[in-house]
Amino acid sequence: MSRTLHIDWTKCDGRGLCTELLPGLLGRDDWGYPVARRGDRTDIAIGRDDADAADEAVKLCPRLALRVVGGSGGSGGRPAR
Numbered sequence: 001m002s003r004t005l006h007i008d009w010t011k012c013d014g015r016g017l018c019t020e021l022l023p024g025l026l027g028r029d030d031w032g033y034p035v036a037r038r039g040d041r042t043d044i045a046i047g048r049d050d051a052d053a054a055d056e057a058v059k060l061c062p063r064l065a066l067r068v069v070g071g072s073g074g075s076g077g078r079p080a081r
């Protein structure tokens, strides 16, 4: 089951910690907010190589703006439908 990283834009303050943990998945826009390097802007597919870093980003996000969706386990995830 694939997992995605969901960004809640209403909570994010654009400081960019997640972009440092996930440089392959996330870049920063002109205001410092994280943006997907490819694909969906809000729900970003997490590759196997980024799985641990995505979980870490969820744990460390100071605004609780990140959530891993889908798959088994993972911090802050919710069961897949």
Ligand code: SF4
Pocket: 007, 011, 012, 013, 014, 015, 016, 017, 018, 019, 033, 034, 060, 061, 062, 063, 064, 065, 066
């Ligand atoms: S770590 Fe959280 S608050 Fe900081 S830029 Fe990423 S999503 Fe936004």
